[in-house]
Amino acid sequence: MYSQGLMGVEETPGGEQDLLDRFQARIDAGEKIEPNDEMPEAYRKTLIRQMSQHAHSEIVGVYPEANWVTRAPTLRRKLQAMAKIQDEFGHGLYIYSAAETLGVSREEMVGQLLSGKAKYSSVFNYPTLNWADLAVIGWLGDGAAIMNQIPLCRCSYGPYARAMVLVCKEESFHQRQGYEAMVALMNGSPEQKAMGQDAVNRWWWPIMMMFGPHDADSPNTETGVKWKIKNFTNDELRQKFIKATVPQAKLIGIEIPDPDLRFNEETGDWEHGEIDWDEFWSVVKGQGPCNHDRITARRKAHAEGAWVLEAAQAYAAKQAARNAA
Amino acid sequence: MRENDTPLYEVFLRPRNGLSHRHVGSLHALDDQMAMQNARDLYTRRGEADSIWIVRSADLIASAPEDKETNLSPSDPERKPYRHPTFYVLPKEVENM
Ligand SMILES: [Fe+2]
Ligand SMILES: [Fe+2]
Numbered sequence A: 001m002y003s004q005g006l007m008g009v010e011e012t013p014g015g016e017q018d019l020l021d022r023f024q025a026r027i028d029a030g031e032k033i034e035p036n037d038e039m040p041e042a043y044r045k046t047l048i049r050q051m052s053q054h055a056h057s058e059i060v061g062v063y064p065e066a067n068w069v070t071r072a073p074t075l076r077r078k079l080q081a082m083a084k085i086q087d088e089f090g091h092g093l094y095i096y097s098a099a100e101t102l103g104v105s106r107e108e109m110v111g112q113l114l115s116g117k118a119k120y121s122s123v124f125n126y127p128t129l130n131w132a133d134l135a136v137i138g139w140l141g142d143g144a145a146i147m148n149q150i151p152l153c154r155c156s157y158g159p160y161a162r163a164m165v166l167v168c169k170e171e172s173f174h175q176r177q178g179y180e181a182m183v184a185l186m187n188g189s190p191e192q193k194a195m196g197q198d199a200v201n202r203w204w205w206p207i208m209m210m211f212g213p214h215d216a217d218s219p220n221t222e223t224g225v226k227w228k229i230k231n232f233t234n235d236e237l238r239q240k241f242i243k244a245t246v247p248q249a250k251l252i253g254i255e256i257p258d259p260d261l262r263f264n265e266e267t268g269d270w271e272h273g274e275i276d277w278d279e280f281w282s283v284v285k286g287q288g289p290c291n292h293d294r295i296t297a298r299r300k301a302h303a304e305g306a307w308v309l310e311a312a313q314a315y316a317a318k319q320a321a322r323n324a325a
Numbered sequence B: 001m002r003e004n005d006t007p008l009y010e011v012f013l014r015p016r017n018g019l020s021h022r023h024v025g026s027l028h029a030l031d032d033q034m035a036m037q038n039a040r041d042l043y044t045r046r047g048e049a050d051s052i053w054i055v056r057s058a059d060l061i062a063s064a065p066e067d068k069e070t071n072l073s074p075s076d077p078e079r080k081p082y083r084h085p086t087f088y089v090l091p092k093e094v095e096n097m
Helices: A017-028 A041-060 A063-066 A076-099 A106-115 A131-152 A160-188 A191-210 A221-226 A234-251 A275-285 A291-304 A306-324 B030-041 B065-075
Strands: A263-264 A269-271 B008-014 B024-026 B051-056
Touching: A017 A221, A017 B030, A041 A063, A041 A076, A041 A291, A063 A076, A063 A131, A063 A291, A076 A131, A076 A160, A076 B024, A076 B030, A106 A191, A106 A291, A106 B030, A131 A160, A131 A234, A131 B024, A131 B065, A160 A306, A191 A275, A234 A269, A263 A306, A275 A291, B008 B030, B030 B051
Parallel strands: none
Antiparallel strands: A263 A269, B008 B024, B008 B051
């Protein structure tokens, strides 16, 4: 997976006050919302946006990994990469179908991805330069995704929460296989160790950005929390991630490329260096190193796979006619 | 024909004998055979089921949320408490019944 702090939502709860109050009372009582229940339009729209961004991220997220499947160092590593990639496509499909319960079609959502209108997690717009990048994506990228997704298993919208339960069951494998590949590199030759460290150096900051802008710069967090679409803020999730990751890095001799990273004894929190938000926003807006490649690859796959859909449609029509006769 | 027109199916899995089939999600497919294959690939990559049921979503008959009151409230413990075991007061000596 890969969900990001919600991007580009200007929606504020509007509409009929009665409905909003009734709805809020249900949320506050811990009730889940199901597809045909009454819900404020802004809740529906916010969910469609968040879920479609999330699903797109799962799909686009396989491209950086697919780049190394044919050059995996052993057959075992190749098998695990392929299994993970199949899972990620599956995650996309779980979430698209959960989003469809809100009255949007998958075709519409995919169309928005292909036209460049829809966003997906910025982290996938960075290149995978060598095999070690796959190890780091599994360990840290999926590690960050897990932090984001576990709380979503308890989100207020039933179909999204249930899809997240399926997803989370599979993420642990993703993270562990990445960390294991990383351990192998860090137990290897000086060149292999250098490769591992270099990959962490390049991915650390894009992965920190996966949690989205700081809470102070994220005005929609409040609405998300109020409606229980979000149970933790971006900064809270980032903090949990750093806490979990620092000892894992230390254990295998990886240095986290942030000279300002320090543990504050008083607060019990990790303080980290400044995140380059200019870079974040430019990648979100399409200026990252691989934005163009990712969308181009997705469009190509869509166009070149069109015949499969057409053939299946022709076959289904023929079968239906035969059965009717 | 656009992808939109591909039928939606609901998928139910029985993890093992002795349990009921449970709804796990949905998928798009052109026909029943393709739906079954997609259900297997999408929802059972790790032995999650020993039996799969699929049904076209259009064929499901669901109660309407606005009928909830009339459908469900007659069995509400508040309205017909005598349908529930705790309504009946037994002598203290009877410990478990
Ligand atoms: Fe995923
Ligand atoms: Fe994953």
